[in-house]
Amino acid sequence: MARRPDLVGLTVLAMLSLRAGHPYELHRFIVDTHKDYISGLPRSLYHAVGKLAGEELIVPVETSKEGRRPERTVYEITDEGRKELASRLRVLIETPAGERRTFTAALSLIGCLPMPEARRALRTRTSTLIGLITAQEAHIRALTDSGLPEMLMVETDYERALYQTELEWVERLLARMEKGELSWEGTVTRDLLEKTLE
Template sequence: MQRLTPMGAMILSLLREGDMHPYEMVRLMRVRRDDRLLTLTNGTLYHTVARLQRAGLIDEVGSDREGNRPERTTYSLTDAGRDILIAWLRRELSTIDRPAEFRIALAEAHNLERGDVLQSLRSRRVALDEEHIAYRDGLIDARRDGVPEQVLVEYERQEALLEAELRWLDALIARLEAEDLPWGPAAFPNSERYRAQRKAAQQ
């Protein structure tokens, strides 16, 4: 499978919304505050676009020049790009040892159908539960053996974080199962907020 970086995944996700040129991608990512998830620079984005094109994951579909602005090349998502994005999202949603990738996969999980998301999150829950039990039991054993509390604070924090994530994950899975959470690629494109974001990014 072609290796996909987090930036590559975000670009492919953008192109699922429609054809775009890199300048629009950058602006739209900034409007949506995607820079909270990864370092966003023009150079990195343009380099990633070129790499995705060489890999056959995106295609040029045209170029235009407006006024004195540089020529802008517009890209479209290929079938291969769509397939690798879906595979990446499924994998990263279910994996617990890459937290940065998981945040991006969660932010872009709306590109998957509800059933795909549920399957990946249920797999994630199993792995999280196993890790939480290991930390919880480790704390119990350490305290029984008289390990000083001051050397257990990091261990204690991680056990608490895992417990909190399990509660959050259970709530999300329940909302998805009950279908009271609108979901899927077609759930938001016609919203006023979405249209305003696209318009602002195209200026």
């Protein structure tokens, strides 16, 4: 069984690639920006931070305590963490998976990749989707030729339709990116992040 992607860890890396922060700030940012693909907050977030720190993808840079509040440790991403973020993100964008939530998460963080890299990853996804659609269509033809009633293969046609719809959407996204209609340079800035965390 394939290991599920660590979407919480990926999101933590993405946020820390913009600025250092402590887990409470990260939690607030996730909630305020509606990263609804993340569940189990705040426990899943603290677990992800601990795991990433153990792997030295993030490091503590400061610990502070204000009044009666608990101690807060501020983390920043390491160079290795930046490489890992880009690698994980590329894989999630390139590879259609059974769970749509994974692609939703990758799309919400796509701005962490340089535009040319994001376009390459999306092109790889379109090629894979075309292959999946072709395979589903061949499977449907084979089932039809075998005399199987159409009602017993509606789920296969449904899967094909989902792949087709996704392919068309990704192609439109790519076209907008290539025409310069969609760009994220300067979209997510430290100021925007800090305003969200106020």
